[in-house]
Amino acid sequence: MADDADSYEAGAPLSDQTAEFTGRYIVVFADDMHREPGAITEALQSVAGVSRVASTLDFEAGALDLDQAEAADATVFAELGVAVMAADPSRGEGLAAMAEADDRILAVEPERILRAIDGPLSLEYVRGFRDGVSGLYDQLSGTGLAGAELDVAAASSFSDNAAFTWGLQACGAAVSPKTAADIAVAVLDTGLDLKHADFAGRPIVSQSFVAGQPAQDGHGHGTHCVGTSCGPNDPLGPSRRYGVATQAKIFAGKVLSDQGSGSDGQILAGINWALANRVEVISMSLGADVRQVSKAYEAVGRRALAAGTLIVAAAGNNASRSAGDPGFVGMPANSPSIMAVAAVDSNLRIADFSARSTTVRGGKVDIAGPGVAVYSSWPMPTRYKSISGTSMATPHVAGVAALLSQATGARGAELWAKLTQTARPLSLPSADVGAGLVQAPV
Amino acid sequence: MDEKITVTVSGDADTVARKLRAAGMNVAQVLGAAGVITGSVAAERRASLTDLPGVAAVEAERTFQIAPPDAEVQ
Numbered sequence: 001m002a003d004d005a006d007s008y009e010a011g012a013p014l015s016d017q018t019a020e021f022t023g024r025y026i027v028v029f030a031d032d033m034h035r036e037p038g039a040i041t042e043a044l045q046s047v048a049g050v051s052r053v054a055s056t057l058d059f060e061a062g063a064l065d066l067d068q069a070e071a072a073d074a075t076v077f078a079e080l081g082v083a084v085m086a087a088d089p090s091r092g093e094g095l096a097a098m099a100e101a102d103d104r105i106l107a108v109e110p111e112r113i114l115r116a117i118d119g120p121l122s123l124e125y126v127r128g129f130r131d132g133v134s135g136l137y138d139q140l141s142g143t144g145l146a147g148a149e150l151d152v153a154a155a156s157s158f159s160d161n162a163a164f165t166w167g168l169q170a171c172g173a174a175v176s177p178k179t180a181a182d183i184a185v186a187v188l189d190t191g192l193d194l195k196h197a198d199f200a201g202r203p204i205v206s207q208s209f210v211a212g213q214p215a216q217d218g219h220g221h222g223t224h225c226v227g228t229s230c231g232p233n234d235p236l237g238p239s240r241r242y243g244v245a246t247q248a249k250i251f252a253g254k255v256l257s258d259q260g261s262g263s264d265g266q267i268l269a270g271i272n273w274a275l276a277n278r279v280e281v282i283s284m285s286l287g288a289d290v291r292q293v294s295k296a297y298e299a300v301g302r303r304a305l306a307a308g309t310l311i312v313a314a315a316g317n318n319a320s321r322s323a324g325d326p327g328f329v330g331m332p333a334n335s336p337s338i339m340a341v342a343a344v345d346s347n348l349r350i351a352d353f354s355a356r357s358t359t360v361r362g363g364k365v366d367i368a369g370p371g372v373a374v375y376s377s378w379p380m381p382t383r384y385k386s387i388s389g390t391s392m393a394t395p396h397v398a399g400v401a402a403l404l405s406q407a408t409g410a411r412g413a414e415l416w417a418k419l420t421q422t423a424r425p426l427s428l429p430s431a432d433v434g435a436g437l438v439q440a441p442v
Numbered sequence: 443m444d445e446k447i448t449v450t451v452s453g454d455a456d457t458v459a460r461k462l463r464a465a466g467m468n469v470a471q472v473l474g475a476a477g478v479i480t481g482s483v484a485a486e487r488r489a490s491l492t493d494l495p496g497v498a499a500v501e502a503e504r505t506f507q508i509a510p511p512d513a514e515v516q
Contacts, residue, residue, distance in 0.1 A: 220511040260508040265480040272473035295499035296450045300476045389516040
């Protein structure tokens with residue numbers, strides 16, 4: 001694994017990394033370069049010495065001719081200010097050294113294998129590439145190339161500290177200026193410990209859909225999930241901060257009993273309640289190990305998106321990767337209209353239990369969140385607890401969705417798109433982590 | 443023998459609920475915002491519900507179970 005080598009400044013060693021790379025290199029050009037037609041091609045020719053350069057500028061509407069791109073030594077994505085070129089590792093290293101002395105080039109990095117790439121450039125490949133590079137480009141241009149800051153932004157190992165859980169650091173919530181004030185998040189689970197000191201004074205609406213049991217959490221799972229998605233900025237513990245959307249309005253719906261079970265009738269009643277209250281985000285850390293897509297959840301997810309409500313659900317814990325079983329995304333996360341959330345650990349590796357995409361339409365993982373050794377609230381008197389699961393990753397995504405909704409005004413399908421577009425690409429198969437690690441707005 | 447079912451509706455849920463009751467379903471909840479009706483029906487009548495106007499799907503109710511509070515993975 002090369003988890004500690006997510007990006008390279010010009011001049012950084014590039015060798016010994018070929019195993020999981022494509023053999024091509026990505027060259028990122030300076031901010032002003034992409035506005036001048038021909039400037040990138042010229043820089044590439046003078047620095048890298050390549051002669052055959054295909055550029056998106058040469059084709060109508062930026063649509064690359066695939067045959068020409070394949071025949072070229074380098075392909076320039078002029079609108080992005082980047083180029084992809086073929087080079088053996090020693091040449092790539094030399095290129096990086098030369099680029100260091102040339103202020104037209106910001107960075108050179110080996111192209112990673114993120115998706116299956118066969119033959120010429122496919123639209124999907126280019127799209128994935130564009131998303132990955134634009135994130136890198138934003139980092140570089142935003143930090144003025146400060147190496148230390150870049151390393152922080154691209155850190156791939158985290159741990160809880162006195163101020164924040166590792167999950168809040170990894171998804172950027174620790175440094176996000178957003179709080180999700182005026183955004184409503186419904187957590188449909190085992191309820192919430194309404195007497196927990198960390199939630200005193202918060203706007204909370206609670207409702208039970210379990211006959212004979214109040215919304216008060218008699219299990220713990222619900223209190224943990226509400227804590228991760230909506231916990232406060234300054235827990236009374238004293239404790240490090242563990243909540244993403246610190247000022248969101250909380251709708252705690254009890255759809256699972258204190259014994260941890262719930263029926264479609266209870267869960268759908270909870271969704272209906274959340275929709276009637278026009279919440280922006282519904283978080284469901286629940287699922288059944290069923291491959292088949294439910295027509296009811298699919299229709300409800302679609303209606304929710306149309307009404308401006310995003311539903312996120314746990315992909316499932318049915319994998320046992322260390323034993324060779326990657327599992328599968330269960331119901332209801334396997335609905336195309338419901339966002340399926342996988343779990344990664346503090347080294348941004350896929351969690352052993354985190355379910356993988358299936359070939360069922362909609363049965364794919366859409367995004368990943370922190371889901372191993374997640375510290376959050378637990379019913380009194382225990383107060384706090386660390387547990388693992390895609391159940392713990394899901395409220396990270398729900399909380400970030402609330403922050404993003406506040407930051408951009410996006411709801412429903414637009415909010416879904418913003419979440420996946422701003423996710424941090426990981427060097428893991430998209431079948432495992434979808435668009436990557438969810439990221440809070442900065 | 444009654445089966446618990448979840449009916450996905452396309453159209454006005456209250457109107458569909460009336461038709462479902464007339465066809466023998468014991469309607470427990472009409473979830474208008476979600477467009478879903480829950481309840482139960484005699485097993486031999488279940489198939490006939492599928493053909494009613496405004497009924498998009500009839501599915502057997504499922505139950506979900508999370509891990510106990512002391513489990514490491516939840």
